[in-house]
Amino acid sequence: MGKPPNLYAFQSASELAPSLRAYILDAQNSALDRHQVFRVAVSGGSLPKTLAQALLKETNGQGRVQFDKWEIFYADERAVPLDHEDSNHRLVKEELLDKIPAELGTPKMFPIDVKYLDDIQELADQYEKTLVSVFAAKDSVRLPMFDLLLLGCGPDGHTCSLFPGSELLRETDPWVLSISDSPKPPPKRITISLPVATHGIKIAFVATGGGKKDIMRQIFDTDEGRQLPCGLVNAHAQERVSWFVDYPAIEGVSSPARRGNL
Ligand SMILES: O=C1O[C@H](COP(=O)(O)O)[C@@H](O)[C@H](O)[C@H]1O
Numbered sequence: 012m013g014k015p016p017n018l019y020a021f022q023s024a025s026e027l028a029p030s031l032r033a034y035i036l037d038a039q040n041s042a043l044d045r046h047q048v049f050r051v052a053v054s055g056g057s058l059p060k061t062l063a064q065a066l067l068k069e070t071n072g073q074g075r076v077q078f079d080k081w082e083i084f085y086a087d088e089r090a091v092p093l094d095h096e097d098s099n100h101r102l103v104k105e106e107l108l109d110k111i112p113a114e115l116g117t118p119k120m121f122p123i124d125v126k127y128l129d130d131i132q133e134l135a136d137q138y139e140k141t142l143v144s145v146f147a148a149k150d151s152v153r154l155p156m157f158d159l160l161l162l163g164c165g166p167d168g169h170t171c172s173l174f175p176g177s178e179l180l181r182e183t184d185p186w187v188l189s190i191s192d193s194p195k196p197p198p199k200r201i202t203i204s205l206p207v208a209t210h211g212i213k214i215a216f217v218a219t220g221g222g223k224k225d226i227m228r229q230i231f232d233t234d235e236g237r238q239l240p241c242g243l244v245n246a247h248a249q250e251r252v253s254w255f256v257d258y259p260a261i262e263g264v265s266s267p268a269r270r271g272n273l
Pocket residue numbers: 053054055056057058087088099162163164165166169170171172195
């Protein structure tokens with residue numbers, strides 16, 4: 012049996028940001044040593060704001076965020092135009108991309124192809140083709156391996172657009188799945204599959220605020236919680252997973268957390 016996921020807890024989201032930055036820089040630098048590019052999958056929700064806090068502030072001695080070497084994909088996306096208020100791409104763009112100082116470079120973005128918004132399965136298939144074109148042919152690579160997945164945890168334990176009890180959690184072949192009845196609006200979405208979400212070299216969850224404390228306790232301290240989508244990522248990817256949380260989100264969790272810096 013491998014080691015359990017890492018759980019890092021901080022007083023607040025702003026105190027969490029420098030450690031999240033150090034962790035991301037470490038993942039970036041290892042990826043650049045390996046293959047001169049940093050392939051990242053990002054989520055929407057509350058994550059992009061915390062990411063911006065971590066990545067946009069220059070701090071001494073932690074190294075440089077080389078955005079010009081980043082390739083950014085979406086762990087999940089809603090089937091809406093890219094400038095729609097529900098779009099994860101819009102959120103990431105407004106919170107992070109539009110604020111990157113020119114000297115840090117511009118990441119290469121891989122948003123969904125909005126030509127296929129009316130056919131949700133085709134939208135997922137086309138996004139899978141995008142992954143295939145970047146990560147090599149599907150018959151030669153069993154699963155795409157992101158250098159880093161940056162994930163959120165919904166108050167029901169969902170991650171990406173993989174919701175508790177969904178049959179999508181059992182899918183093993185497709186890399187990207189479509190969902191037309193998401194319990195959280197909007198109903199039509201695409202999402203990476205659980206095998207893709209757990210295959211990354213590093214996987215980070217960011218969960219902040221008291222609204223997450225009940226689900227955090229379930230995920231870390233109960234058998235039912237370990238079956239929730241976030242719990243399944245923990246179980247499959249083990250020590251490759253790191254959680255960055257603030258004290259309000261972790262209140263009542265009895266699993267050991269490291270408090271403060273990494
Ligand atoms: O619907 C979604 O929700 C999750 C969690 O969002 P949060 O606001 O509770 O952090 C997010 O990770 C996912 O990308 C998004 O589509």
